[in-house]
Amino acid sequence: DQQVKQNSPSLSVQEGRISILNCDYTNSMFDYFLWYKKYPAEGPTFLISISSIKDKNEDGRFTVFLNKSAKHLSLHIVPSQPGDSAVYFCAASGLGQNFVFGPGTRLSVLP
Amino acid sequence: DGGITQSPKYLFRKEGQNVTLSCEQNLNHDAMYWYRQDPGQGLRLIYYSQIVNDFQKGDIAEGYSVSREKKESFPLTVTSAQKNPTAFYLCASKSAGGAAGEQYFGPGTRLTVT
Numbered sequence: 072d073q074q075v076k077q078n079s080p081s082l083s084v085q086e087g088r089i090s091i092l093n094c095d096y097t098n099s100m101f102d103y104f105l106w107y108k109k110y111p112a113e114g115p116t117f118l119i120s121i122s123s124i125k126d127k128n129e130d131g132r133f134t135v136f137l138n139k140s141a142k143h144l145s146l147h148i149v150p151s152q153p154g155d156s157a158v159y160f161c162a163a164s165g166l167g168q169n170f171v172f173g174p175g176t177r178l179s180v181l182p
Numbered sequence: 183d184g185g186i187t188q189s190p191k192y193l194f195r196k197e198g199q200n201v202t203l204s205c206e207q208n209l210n211h212d213a214m215y216w217y218r219q220d221p222g223q224g225l226r227l228i229y230y231s232q233i234v235n236d237f238q239k240g241d242i243a244e245g246y247s248v249s250r251e252k253k254e255s256f257p258l259t260v261t262s263a264q265k266n267p268t269a270f271y272l273c274a275s276k277s278a279g280g281a282a283g284e285q286y287f288g289p290g291t292r293l294t295v296t
Contacts, residue, residue, distance in 0.1 A: 075224065105284055112191075114272050114287030115225075160224060169215070169240070170285065172224035 074098045075163050077173040084180050090148040092176050094161035097142065101163040105170070106135060106146050109158045118159075119146070151180045185209065188273050188288035195267075195295050203258045203291045205273030214256035215274040215285060218242065225272060231256055260293060267295045 076095045084090045094104075102123035107115035121128040121135045121144065128135050134147045148155055158177045162170040186207040195201045205214065213232050217225040227240030231250040245264025250256055256275075260267045270292050274285040 073224075077224075080222065107284075107287075112270075112290065112292070114186075114188075114274075114289045116287070117284035120284060162225075169227055169230060172217075172226075174222060174224045 073174070074101075074171045075161060075173040077159075077161060077176045079176050080174070081177040081179070084151045084178065086153055086180055086182050087150045090146075090151045090155065090178055090180065092146040092148075092159050092161075092178065094144045094146075094173055095142060096144075096163050096171075098163070098165065098171075099142070100165035100168070101171075102166065103164050104135070104137065104144050105162045106133075107160045107162065107172075108155075109160060109175070115160060148178075151178075153180050153182050156180045186273060186275050186286050186288040188271075188291050191289065191291060193291055193293045195293070197295055198262045199295075200259055200261050201267075201293065201295075203260065203271055203273075203293070205256045205258065205288060206254055207256075207273075207275040207286075207288075208254060209275055209277070209286060210253070211275035211277045211286070212253070213276045214250070215276070216240070216246070216248065216256070216258045217272045217274065219270045219272060219290075228258065228271075260295075267293060269293060 105120045106118040109115040137144045158175040162172045164170045215230045216228040229248040231237035247259045273288040276285045
């Protein structure tokens, strides 16, 4: 039973356009969410976070939106660059809980 | 430079042999974690440790063992009891203090058992 879902295994976007990666969760106790980016044969690197007291957090080209009522979050990358091509994981946790990771979405940004 | 290291990057073993994966961090983090990644799946938690000399099982601890004798080190042993040991193993650390704050990951070790 996956508590964190990323229903799109892959996504292709043209360079310069917006990339939107989606993540859904089932546990209403989750109140802190992270996005990680992972290149092949490397460990994930932290990208951006959001806590449940906010519905948006922005860092440069990356924005995360949280819709608590829908148990949905999304990562927007704009403009997308070829170097953004990677696997993106969302992760969620609640108070005192370990993070639960989604299966990842592979983003390909085409030049 | 502060960071978290895992060695080796690639590891090959014969079935039936135990193998130990190294994880070291110099970030002064209290908490350390071991995850396993398989194709098409998210990271699954094997073991974690919030403090030296203490560790807890994660979601898929069977066939694995850990120790936490030093704050900096959290080695993972993949035993012969682990039925599908071939995977990409990731170690992470985090400063203690609640759920907030990201985990820092090492570069990973790809273990192949034949």
